[in-house]
Amino acid sequence: MAGVSCPGGVSNETVANASSESSLDADFQYSLFTVIYSIVFVLGLVENVVALYCLSCRAEHTAHSYVYMINLALVDTLFVCVLPFKIHYHLNRNNWIFGDVACRVTGTLYYINIYLSIAFFTCICVDRYIAVLHPFTYIRIRAAHYVAVVAALWVVALSVTVPLILGGPLHNSGERNATACFENFPSSCWTYRMAPYNILALVFGFVIPFSIILISYPLIAKRISRIKRSVRKRKALSTIYIILAICTLCFLPYHLTHLLHFLMRIRVIQNKSFTSLIYKMRRVTLALVSVNCCLNPLLYYFTSSSKRWSFNLRLRFRSERVYTIYDQNHRETSYVYKLYQRHGNKKRRDGIN
Template sequence: MADISWTEGVSTVANGSSEPPLEADFQYSLFPAIYSIVFVLGLLENIPALYLLSCQVKHSSHSSLYMTNLALVDTLFICVLPFKIHYHLNWNDWIFGDMACRVTGTLYYINIYLSIAFFTCICLDRYVAVLHPFTYLQIKAIHYLLVVTALWLLALSVTVPLILEGPLHNSGVRNTTACFENFPVSSWTGRMAPYNVLALVFGFLVPFSIILVSYPLIARKISQIKHSTRKRKALRTIYTILGICTLCFVPYHLTHLLHFLVRVQLIQNQAFTNLIYKMRRVTLALVSFNCCLNPLLYYFSSSSKPWLFNFRLCFRSKMVYTICDQNLGEASCAYKLQQIDGNKPPGDGIV
C-alpha cells in the first residue's frame, strides 16, 4: 500500500541521467476533468448511499457493514479531490502545505487498497453464505466489526511510510512544488522497495485471485436455485464487483508493475519507458472512477425494492433463512434468503 514512489506528475527517467524528462502534457487537463466528474457524481451517489447503508447495518444484515465502510472510504477520498484538481490545473504545483499533501496522498492509496479489501470481504461473505449456510448463520455482528477494525488499522499502519517520507519536493520543472512525486531512485531500490512489492502482491494480486476463484463457485451455486426472484440480483452483484475490478484496478496495477520495473532499472528502453509513463497517467485517473461505480454494487445487493434515494427506506427489516424446502417429503438442497418488510409476505431467493 505504501507505494509512495509511484509518482503522479512530471518525472525523470529511472537512471537519473541527463536524458530528457518524461512528459505527458495531456495529464493537466485529463486529471482535472476526471476528478471533477468523480467529485460531483461521487458526492451525489455516496452520501445518500452512506446514510442508507448505515440504517441497513442497524436493522438488516450485518454484512452490510462492509459496504458501509466502502462508502465511507469513497466519501473520504472524494472530499480531498478539490485539492488534487487544483494541483493538476496548476501544472502539478502544490500550494496547500506539507500536512495537506500527506493527508491527500494517504487517502488516495487507502481508498484503492481498502476498496479492494472490502470487495474481497464481500466476496468471502457471499461465498460462505451460499456454499456453507450453516456456518454463515453462526457469524455474529462482532465478527464483522473485528474484520473491519483490523482492515482500517492495517491500512493506517502501512501508510506510516507515506507520512514519514516527506512528500513535498521541488520538481525542478517550471519551479513548482511536487506532491508525492519526483522521489530519488534510492527510494525505489532502498527501504521502500519492499512496500511496493507487498502492495502489488498482498494489496491486489492475492485479493483479486480470491475474487476470481470464489465468484464462479458462487455463481454456479446460485444458478442451481430455481424459482428465485432474487437470483438475477445476486448474479448482478457478482458481475458488478468483477466489472469494477477489471475496469479500475487491473489496468492500474498492471501499469504500476511496469512502472516499478522501470524505476528499479529492470526496464531501460526509453521508448517503452515513455509509453508506460503515459499509460500510467490514464490509469491513475481511471482508478478513481471506482468511487462512482461502487454505488451500483450497493443498489444490486440491496433489498428487493429499488432505493430510488428514498430516505424512508431506513425501516426495520428481518432476515429469515430457509435452509431446506420440503415438497412431499423430498428435500431440496437449495436455500433462500428472505426479507420480510412489515406485514408483506416474504420473497424468495438470495440477496
C-alpha cells in the same frame, strides 16, 4: 501503492531524475486528471453520501455484511472530499501549493481508498461465499465478527500508511520550479527504500485479494445459476458481476501499469519508447482507479432489498437470507434459506421481503 516517500530537498540526483522525467512528460494528463477527478468528485460525493444515509438508517435491520458496505462508502466519501486539492494540483501542471500536511493527507487517503476498497470487496466475496456454500456456518457469524474485521483492516491500513505520513512527499521536481506531491522520486529511493514496500503492497494489497475474488465468485455464480427464475437470483448475479467489473476496470489496469512503472524505476525496463508508453499508461490508470468511487454505489443498490431505496422515514424491515441448495434427494433447488426466526411463530411484519 506509490511506496515509502523519500525525504525532500533538491539533490543532484533529484535534478538528474527530474531531467529524465521531462522526456516522459504527457501533456494530456493535466486535462485528463482535471476532467476525471471533477466528474468523480461531483458524482462520487452525491452517490456516497446518499449511500451512507441509506445504509446507516437501515443498518439495524439488514444483514451484518452491510458493515462492509458502510465502511466502503465511508472510505470513498473521505477520498472524494480531498479531490479538489488534486484537481487544483493538476490544473497547475502538477504544482502543489497547499503545503506539506495537505499533501500527506491527500496522498494517504488516495492509497487508503485503493487498498481498503479492494479489502472490503474481498470481505464481501468471502461473506457471500460462506453464505452460499456454508449457510449453517453463516448463521453463527455475529455482527461483532464483522466489526472486528473492519477494525483490523482500518488499523492495518493506517499503520501501513504511516511511512507515507512521516516521509517527505513534497520536493522540487526540477522542472519549471514546480513542487511535486508524491511524484518523481529519485531512482535510489525507488531502488532501496520503496522496493520492498511496493512488492508487499502489490502482493498482499492486490494479487492475493484479487485471486480470492476470481476463485470465489465463479463458484458462487455456479451455485446461484442452478436457481430457477427469480428476482433475487438476478440481483445476486448482478452483485457478482459488478464487483468483478469494478476490479477489472479500475484496479487491475492500475496495478499492472504500476508494476511496469516500478520495473522502469529500478532500471529493469530501460527501452525509451516502452518507458514513455508506460508513463502515459500510468497517467491514465491513475485517473481511472478513482472511478471506483462512482461505481461502488451500484453495488449498494443491487445488494439492498428487492424494494427500491426510498427516503421516507418509515423503516423497512427484512429478514436475512442466503442462497443455498437444500433438497439433494430430488435435486430441487431453493434460493432462500432463512437464517433465523425470532420468537417462534410470531406474525411477520409488513415490509419484510
